[in-house]
Amino acid sequence: MIFCCVYVPGLLQTREYSTALQKANEVQLAPAEIERLVDIRMKRQEILDRPKPPRLWAILDESVIRRIVGSPAIMKAQLDRLLEANESPDITLQVLPFAKGAHSAALGSFVILGGTEPSLDVVYVDLHTGSLFMEEDEHLNRYRLAFDYLRAQALDMEASSSMIHRIRKEL
Numbered sequence: 001m002i003f004c005c006v007y008v009p010g011l012l013q014t015r016e017y018s019t020a021l022q023k024a025n026e027v028q029l030a031p032a033e034i035e036r037l038v039d040i041r042m043k044r045q046e047i048l049d050r051p052k053p054p055r056l057w058a059i060l061d062e063s064v065i066r067r068i069v070g071s072p073a074i075m076k077a078q079l080d081r082l083l084e085a086n087e088s089p090d091i092t093l094q095v096l097p098f099a100k101g102a103h104s105a106a107l108g109s110f111v112i113l114g115g116t117e118p119s120l121d122v123v124y125v126d127l128h129t130g131s132l133f134m135e136e137d138e139h140l141n142r143y144r145l146a147f148d149y150l151r152a153q154a155l156d157m158e159a160s161s162s163m164i165h166r167i168r169k170e171l
Contacts, residue, residue: 001112001147005061007069008078009111010041011048012058012085012093017078018042020070048090057092059150065095065167072171079168086161094154095163103153112143 002009007021018041022034047054065082068075086093096103114121123134123143134140155163
């Protein structure tokens with residue numbers, strides 16, 4: 001389960017979008033390092049092509065699909081990728097529209113990594129200086145509850161795809 005309030009989650013990024021994000025980093029990287037990082041991200045995406053891929057539920061704040069990363073052409077291709085992902089039986093993609101107002105995850109993006117054993121779940125949060133993993137029940141329960149509220153406030157899959165189509169046409 002992923003909530004993103006700024007950028008498309010890595011598992012759903014196109015190569016060009018991912019490259020544009022790396023180039024926007026406050027620490028300028030050499031072109032070879034950018035390519036290496038993007039290659040790693042693309043390799044991670046192969047998990048979605050496995051015979052039994054993991055279930056991915058992503059909720060994107062509307063800002064994610066409106067923020068132009070790289071160029072309008074790169075963003076159009078990225079929105080196409082999101083539309084394609086929303087057709088997958090293993091991916092649920094919802095958009096949380098601005099019109100919903102304040103919400104339970106206004107403090108930032110997060111990922112709940114879970115599997116068949118809920119006791120092994122962990123919350124992952126990206127920070128400017130690294131990453132934070134939380135596995136205490138209190139933290140997990142708070143993030144699970146936040147995700148449940150976001151899921152209830154977000155558009156359903158069909159309405160989310162319609163919004164992405166509409167925004168793509170605006171580019």
